[in-house]
Amino acid sequence: MSNKLILFCALLSSIVLDAQAWYVYHPNIDGWMKVHEPASWEDAYATCWREGTLLASPINLEMRHEMETVSLQNTSYHTGITLMFYPGGQFASLEGIPIHHIHMKIHDSEGSFEQCLSMEHDVAGSYLKKVNCSAKRPFICYRKRDHTTKECGTSDKQYKFIAATGSCYKMHTVLLPWNDAFKICRAEGGHLVVINDELEQQEVNKLITWSQEWVSVGLRQYKGTGDWMSVQGDHLEQVYNVWQPAREAISHIFPQRQCCVINKLGKLHDIKCDDDSRNFFCEKDPNHYQFV
Template identity: 30%
Template structure:
């Protein structure tokens, strides 16, 4: 009974906090809110393939945009043309599941949403056009999914939830009161560069240990993560962290300081031992530091400063 009541109380707090955040109409400072569509949008100017664009939006807690109706298409095209005019942007529509059957990323037939195509489209030119771009006039064209185009990510106001202790929309982060920061253990193994990019997309950074208290917490977080269920060929014994020696300046943290100035330099026995070949940072499961090859795939931990979003939020709204 107590556990059920605690769960209901947590759910109620989450709903109240999320509703409050919706009233403030704030998601991330790099997203623009359009009142007429009740949603947030971000234009990515660096082109990516369709699958990479979809993945990037997901990492940011959003989805690859497609217009739900003509009004939204008009609003977003106006926003696009006024800020970053492009000839084409990817939208979240493809026929990758079944050739010739165009659907949205959430499985809706394209006929059920905005469905304006350029003359003669879709035409599957060369038999390789399975993803959809929206032209600057708001009309669709099918194109090769491997091509790189700019794209737009979307977060609807109604879907917005808020991690109140961490002051961020990502609910997977855990707040540690002793350290005053939030953390997420990623169970999909990536190499150091890929992990760095994932943390950045989540408005966080690869974790940097500053104290032994923090090291102990990350050790506990690692012990509790569902690591044993993850298949694949990767290094199980190390967790990627936010330090490196890639700039020939000695060991530096991703926060721009030397590792010596970070406050924590407890290396594992015999570490670092890569002799320049292992230029990226990790920790063993006991919290001791380890150098590792940057292309080695491992689990990793992202760290989030709780005032990262708060500062931009307060700039917009002040104390409410």
């Protein structure tokens, strides 16, 4: 196997592995759960919110039991119980349940001014602990079953199904770097749009809100190989491939431009992945259900 192929496989697998853990249905709580890698409380909250869920809290015995079951390998993880959103200095879950209705012991060994509660395990069982919100801990996202899944396999009404392409699409008007846009689309159960042909380019062009000249799409150049591929692993020759004429002339001058945008005229252009915040466009397979 060539070094180029080995490098590409490693890069592709890192994307797949990062997105492989989908939500698992738990009948005892009539909802879905997903365990995430360690993050600060605010990042944990934002991740769950992007995925259409809540940062889980042991608000009753059933939730407490399920949280204990799915997180046996971790002795400390964030919960959605915080002081941040509620006046009067009272801890409450993100569902609005006050701490005195959550029947668990609270330890505050890290000080009385901490604004977040973690769930801890020891030989005696589980308990809550006041902790620094910025400390990184594993966390669980939770979504209660609500029967609101739409034709795009999600409850997100902003995804629109286009029969001509067989895909669902969503326009994001928030300005983010390409790398962050990639994460948002992935969290929603989709990916940055991969335009396969001229027909799809025309359909996507109709849906995009052109408040900016350029919108981020799902093409990326992989370091070390120089090969452009889609975020779904398609070679450049297999997808829509119409570039700004100047790209070839300057690509050797700006090798750090390894991500891609498109304009209203259907021209692709290379950009830096970690800056140059822009609008972005997500695509989703309607047959992929995020909560199954």
